[in-house]
Amino acid sequence: MIADEIVLSFPNITRVTMSKVLEYCNIHGAGADDETRAFDEQFVDVDQKTLFDLVLAAHDLKIKMLYDIVGERTGDMMKGKTPEEIRIIFNIGENSCVDDHPLQKELNPWAFE
Amino acid sequence: MALNFSQRPIFSAHTSEDNMVSPMRIVNGEKGGHDELRDRFGPRREVVDRGGSPDSVSKDIIDLLPSDPFGMGIDISTTFTAITGWFGDMELDYGDYIRNTIVNHKEDYGLFAGFNFFWNSAMKFQSFPTNLMFHDQHNKDYNCVLVTKSEEFVNDFATCPDVIGGDPHEAFVLALSYLGTKDLLAVERVCKSLCSTIHNDSLLWRNLYIDQPLNERITDDVLVQLTNRAEGNLQCLSLIKCPKITDDGLRRVLETNPKLTKLYIPGCTRLSIEGILNNLKAFNSNTETAGIKHIKTGGFYGITLDHYELLNNLLGIQKNNYIPHYYHRANSYQPCDDDRAIDVEICPRCQNLRLVYDCPAGGCQPKDHCRACIICIPRCAECGRCVHNSEYEETFSLEYLCSECLKQLPRCQEPHG
Helix, strand or coil, X not given: CCCEEEEEEEEEEEHHHHHHHHHHHHHHCCCCCHHHHHHHHHHCCCCHHHHHHHHHHHHHHCCHHHHXXXXXXXXXXXXXXXXXXXXXXXXXXXXXXXXXXXCHHHCCHHHHC | CEECCCCCCCCHHHHCCCCCCCCEEECCCCCXXXXXXXXXXXCCCEXXXXXXXXXXXXXXXXXXXXXXXXXXXXXXXXXXXCCCCHHHXXXXXXXXXXXXXXXXXXXXXXXXXXXXXXXXXXXXXXXXXXXXXXXXXXXXXXXXXXXXXXXXXXXXXXXXXXXXXXXXXXXXXXXXXXXXXHHHHHHHCCCHHHHHHHHHCHHHHCEXXXXXXXXXXXXXXXXXXXXXXXXXXXXXXXECCCCCCCHHHHHHHHHHCCXXXXXXXXXXXXXXXXXXXXXXXXXXXXXXXXXXXXXXXXXXXCCCHHHHHHHHHHHCCCCCCXXXXXXXXXXXXXXXXXXXXXXXXXXXXXXXXXXXXXXXXXXXXXXXXXXXXXXXXXXXXXXXXXXXXXXXEECCCCCEEEHHHHHCCCHHHCCCC
């Protein structure tokens, strides 16, 4: 029988990211156990760009388990940091919008006393 | 996610040529394009990209891209256009240049549901990313090729040292739902777009959990302001040891959040049991609200049996399957960890309304034998077993530790004999 070929196109996901996603799906196909937990820890220990790509891919592909671990890892990178530190780590401009919000630094002062 | 397929198999003229790997795309024949190509292939043509001039071909794609030319009822058993050796050749010759960009905006991921099925069934995995062989329920072999994004066009801000600071990455925004309140408020200060995102995304504020260090600072006004961000969708409110929150503040929160079902207020010393009951009466009797179904008080000072019965009535307690509840130094304030309607109950030994714990110790298995409040039966702060039947020590912080848990302490924490 002639092998039918299917082409699935993911214009928002790079090849490298997709290969990581598939690796994750393969490992977790049989369910969670100690090995998968160890794999997860090593899996999320990647550079920021790769992590962001994984978050977007997991979001687009609706893979909840993957989305949870990479989303949480990304969240962990922000936890406990000051706004200035977050700007540096994630390369975010302070005035990333046109309007200058003069009170931005004074938002919720009660939380930062 | 986009799909590219043709109802007709690929023209043999393409594949016979030095096994050239090219992304395929279906274009609307009426729209513009290269005349010579149209002549070659006829009115319904497939444009083959040979990777030579990316820029000129990219204009074609944007011009010619149809939105949904085939009414995309995708059947996985339909014959698809074959592309072989795509990735290997692309890496060598074309740098992963992708042409296929038909976008299916429907939320129906019917095809992908089938794709998921394939991951579950036996799958042969050839060297990725070339071809994947897998079997479907019809015992056909499918050669699956994944077409992914060209890495040339990735906006790689991390490798542009000249950029001082840009907009937050989309993934950054998606990760915000994993942050607690304090971190959300810090991220709000990072830039204006994040401020606007966090402020206006009511989903981020559906479950409000206030703990250290914000608990000591939060006031009624701030609480109302934060709960308003949920735009009436607040479901779970946890105020852990918030001494400044009053009955009036709670009333204001309940007035504007009809969907609240879980209320956790352990250690909020300015909240009185009468105030709570009045607020609950008003809230639960309101037909617009589903009513509070779960309340954690952390052991309310001065709660009487009458209060308890009224609470039971207001919450509409039903007998659920009993789940044992064990003591741990931190667990009084665990948010949403079980489905009990009220955390206090009548202690079987002293008949007072307190938090009652079961015993995990092997020798105390008969269910009711070792069930009581922490005052009637002191327990190990670590594992929760009763300490009066076994060896234990009282630590420097005036809590009990059984001999097993003591052994596991680091040495410097052992109390002096």
